[in-house]
Amino acid sequence: MARFGIALLIGAAIFAVAAGSPAQAEVKVGFHAPLTGFAAADGKSASVAAQLAVEDINATGGLAGEKVVLVSYDDQAQPAQSIAIANKLIAQDGVSFAVSGTYSEPTRAAATVFQEGSVPYIAAYATHPAITAAGPYVFRPFKIGPPQGAAAARFIVEDLKLKRVSVVSVDNDHGQTALSGFKPAAEKLGLEIVGAYTFGMKDRQFGPIVASVKRDNPDVIYVAGYFFHGAPLAIQLRAAGVTAPIVGTQGFESQELISIAGAAANGIYVINGMNRDNPNPKYKSFMTRLTERGGAEATGVASAVYSAFMLLQDAAKRAGSIDRTKVREALAATTNFPHFYGTLQAFNADRDGQLPSPVIMVKNGKFVFVANIAN
Amino acid sequence: MYYVELAVQGLIYGSMYALMALGLTLIYGLLRVLHIAHAAVFTLGAYVGVITANATGSLWIAFPAAILAAVLAGIAIYRLVYAPLLDRPPLVPLIASVGLLILLEDLFRIVFGNQGIAFNENPYVYMTVTIGGLSIGVLQLAMFVGSVASLSAFAAFVAFSRTGAAWRATLGNPQMATSFGVSVAQVRYLNFAIGSAFAGLAGVLIALLNNYAEPGMGTIVSYKTLAIIVLGGLGSMRGALIGSLLLGVIESYGTVYLSGGVDRDAIAALCLIAILMFRPEGLAKRIAA
Amino acid sequence: MNGYLVSLVPLIGVNAILALGLNIIAGFCGQISLGQAAFYGIGAYAAALMALAGLPFWLTLPLGALTAGVFGLVVGLVSLRVREDFLAITTMAVGFLFLGLVRKSALFGGEVGLTGIPPSGLGPQGYALLVVGLVAATVALSIYMKASWLGFAFASIAEDEGAARALAVPVPHYKLAAFFIGSALSGLAGAIYCYYARFITPDTFSFLVSVSILAMVVIGGIGSTWGVLLGAVALTLLPEIFRFAGEYRQFLFGLALLMVMRFSPAGLFGMLSRLVPARLGNLRKARA
Incomplete structure (x- = not known):
């Protein structure tokens, strides 16, 4: 009797899974940031921003209609760890896309792996010039x-x-x-x-x-x-x-x-400081939620990470699919994307984003916007 | 005048090295342990100082509190970590010390946050005094005077008090001292207490100068002071003092004139290697030997 | 094996060869080095520069090792002058000096490091196999060396340098040999890492790396080839294993180092090999 009960339960579970999955297909997006170690403050903000971005993407049609599942790892800002993570994300988790929420060195090291796996990889805020030299699958919507x-x-x-x-x-x-x-x-x-x-x-x-x-x-x-x-x-x-x-x-x-x-x-x-007076209503709502979840320590990092995810959604929308080659092409063809740092006009031949540099200053204990230095 | 200013800045920072190096030398002299986790005691002093000052609004409470916390931490480290490992090869306490430093630094990060804690109020950072045409920060002066005063007080204690005599005897020949009725265990505790008190003091002073305390503030200081005590001749207090001030001054000039060739952190390494090649025993031979 | 596990193999291999190399210097010959990251870095930078100059992979690997070995000889000369704790701190200084010079030198790419290192051409699986082979060769070398006359000479120096001298063991020669072999192995590890990451920066070879290499040796059981190998594998995988711990990862790593040293100073291997005799001892005690 008990055995029959278990069989029934398993059957029900299989049925539930089978019934649940076709409702909406899922696409995995990999993410890594330094959650522990010396860079943990930036990693925390980056990781909260990534979660918010994925929630927002899923609330607005996902990636070309497919629900995004975020797969996130801690890289301690170390290149050796980010290489292992990149391999894990590709081979074990089977991600279709990846976003870097970490520093230059771990990003550059992981970029080679993602390039070789033909996984479009977006470096959110790393500034090392050679990152995009890893190959055509690596993009950086940020000023180097x-x-x-x-x-x-x-x-x-x-x-x-x-x-x-x-x-x-x-x-x-x-x-x-x-x-x-x-x-x-x-x-x-x-x-x-x-x-x-x-x-x-x-x-x-x-x-x-x-x-x-x-x-x-x-x-x-x-x-x-x-x-x-x-x-x-x-x-x-x-x-x-x-x-x-x-x-x-x-x-x-x-x-x-x-x-x-x-x-x-x-x-x-x-x-190149984040303009906190950004009038974009999306930015205001993002900042409110970021603060609520305790991710506001590094506002600029968080804004750049969020924008990187939005860029991915934008490219998938334009590609009309989550085919990696098509999304890569759509990324390369980006024009006038509303990045939180300013309008990303296009990617140059090195796939580095052409953005203005916002200048902010401290006035009476607060960051205020000063000027945009055009590209 | 500019060159004098560089030298003065070097002496001031060197006096912080001296506070740290003296503690390490004391501990090394008696236990032969390279106490890398001394940096964590320094950081603890800084944190306790900032937190107490913010809570009470008084530096007169913050300083004793930080020094007390450092002393207790030092004694606990000796009791729980080093004492059971003294008969092991020197590598064992060394690795244990490294583990302890990693653990404590991360503990500060977890408990007090990633980005450190700033003083709510610290008017002293902007105050300067003018001495002989040179303008020096009040806190910088306090650092220098504080170091000189506490190190001199310690030297007097060693030279003139009864406990000091027992202490010197133990350092020179522990066995002989035991037969004269000195408790070696007590002297070891005393060493950790005094060394840690200096580290705690240095921690608060640096926190005041930086205007905040942060988890990783001790790492480079610990490496440099290790280099200093070797440079000075391990176990020699005089050597450590000279080495500290000398390194402070060399780094000060090096920051300006060597920056094209090596970074600032390598200057201590360069001095150490150069001196050991000519004097393998360091600047001064052990006084107690 | 999936791609993730394959990608961990070179990482484990690099650490294993680094630890076994240091074990020859510190474990066999008794000379403490806190600066192995410098030789690791020299091997990596030498291999990278040669690879960028167009030299083939099978040539850069041994040449990287050789370059590091030669620099190891120089530091070995230092070990003839300073001893024990002096040597430990001096080698630490060598590490900082290496970093300081590389950071400021345009030849090594300065702070930005060296990029664009060509692939090994073996593919991930082939590369992992090669690394496994090199680790096996290093283990074999270690075991052979320990049992050979060289190993006995090393042990006599580690035990008591003065006595070794009195027995007419040419101490300087052997010290230099230990530094050459140990550093060349570190350089080999560096060259392997160079083709693994295909991007190197100064920060990869920091003091913390020297410390973690030493930690692998000591935690595994200094002087024991299998123990050190075990230590290297365990400490490489530890951060991966501690992933569940999230924020407390680094904290647990420090705690593990401290606890092993505090409660089993002979290392993991010592702990394992003690378990059996301890039981026998208890039996004997019970009988008495």
Whole structure:
């Protein structure tokens, strides 16, 4: 009797599964972000944004009519882990598409695997120039490092109208790629670099650099680093009596910049910072839900990840199917996509998105929009 | 003037190294353990300092609280981790120490959040004093004076007090000291307590200077202070002090003049290798030997 | 085997060869190195530069290993001057110096690293097989070496350097040999990693990597070839196994390191091999 009961249960379960599945086909989308380790703050925001994006995609017709199932892993921002994850996503989970919510190195390492598996892969916010060089299946709807640096030089010359700059950069790919775009642009625009200094990822005390900048007496200071460098550096510069404005890179964009630097944060510009005054109603609703779910620590990262998923949905819609080759072609043919950072005009030959660089600044303890540096 | 300023900045940061290196030297001198997890005690001091200051609004409470927390943590680490491993080969406590550092850093991250905690109010970061034409931050001055004062007080304690004498004897020859009625176990606890107190003090001072505490703030400091105590000649306090200040100054100039060749973190490595090639025993020989 | 498991093989292999290489230096010859990531990096960068210059895969692999071995010899010379804890910290410094130089050098791609490394041409399955073969060869080399005269000389140095000298063991030669072989193996691992990731940056060869290599050796059971192999496999898979732990992953990793050292300092292999004799001991005690 008991055995019959079990058989009945199994039969019912099989029936339920069989009856449930044809209602809507499913498509798996892979995702990886650094949920633990040093980059966990960005990973958390990225992962919440990915979940919100998938919910929104499923509420608005899915990917070309198919329901999206998100498969998400922690990569600790390490390339060796992201390679294993990329293989797992392709071979074990059978994802059709993937989005990177992680840093440059793990993204670049995974990109090769996705390219070889012919899985369209969208890097949401990694800025390493070589990521899309992995091949035609890899896209980046985000501004890469060197043009961000060039945009900073243009902002200083054209908007701030300043002439002498001290350059301070962190010794990692974020700092050095930004610098590699800043230097030639500065030269072209007649912006004089009066001093250039570098510091390590873990440095928080910048005594010698502050002393040097003070001696340089520049009009403006360009800092290619992160908020945890920018905040203490701003405090130390102001304490030493240096009043020149500070222009920071994308890595400055965090509420923590303001909570650590306090009054010294006021007046700091951030190039390629997320425009929080974005009038797009979708953005407002996204931000509300992001905050509710505790993902607002890294707003810029979250916005870029959400936009990357929306871009995927947009491409699938235009392709009219979830065929990977067709979606890849649709991605490549993207024009005027409403990315939260601004209108993505198109992808260039390297499949890097052509976007404006929004500039934001800290005013009375809040990030406000300043200008868009056109592409 | 600029060059003097660089040197002064180097001495100030070097005095933080000195606080950390002295603790490591004390612990190494007696136990022969390379106590990498000292960095976690430093970080704990910083966190307790920030949290207490934010809760009470007073640095006069924050400093003792942070130092007390560091002392308790140091004693607990000795009691629970190192004491049972002392008769093992030195690699065993070393790996245990690394494990402990990874564990504690992540614990700070889990408990206090990924991005650290900032002081609610810290007016001192903007205050400066002018000494001989040089403008120095009040906190920087406090760091330097605090280090010099506590290290001098410690030196006086070792030189003139009864406990200090027992301490010196134990460091020189534990067996002999035991036969004269010194409790080696007590001296070991004392070493951890004092070393950790210095780390706690350094932690709060750095937190004040940075205006916040964060989970990974100790990692590079621990590597550099390990390099310093070797550079100074393992177990030598004088060597550690000289090494700390010297590294501070060299890094300060190096930040400006060497940045095209090596990064700042490699400067300590370069100094260490260069000095050991000429003096395999480090800058100073062990005083107690 | 599916593609995921196949892709884990080179990763495990890299760590196994790194750990076995360090085991020759630290386990057999008793010289502590906290800077193996530097030789790992030298092998990877050498292989990458040669591959980018157009050298074929079967040539870059041994040449990468050889380059790392030569640099290992240089550090071996240091070990003739400084001992024990001094050596541990000096090798740690070597690691930081390597990173500092690579970060600033245009030849090595600086912070951006080297990309566009061509595939090995063996395909994922073939590559995994090759790595398994190389690991097996490394294990065989380790076992042979330990049993050979070389192994006895190493052990005598590890035991008591002065006594070894007194017995007319040419200590410097053997130390240099240990550093050369161990570092060449690290370099081989680097070359394997280079073709696995096909993209290398300085951060891949950080101090934490040196520490985790040492952790594999010590947790597995220093000096024991099979133990070290076990340690390498376990520690490579640990982060994968700890995936369920989510936010607490790193925390558990630290805890595992601490607990093994605290309660079974002879490592996992020591723990396994103790289980049987311990039971015998209990029997004997009961009889007495």
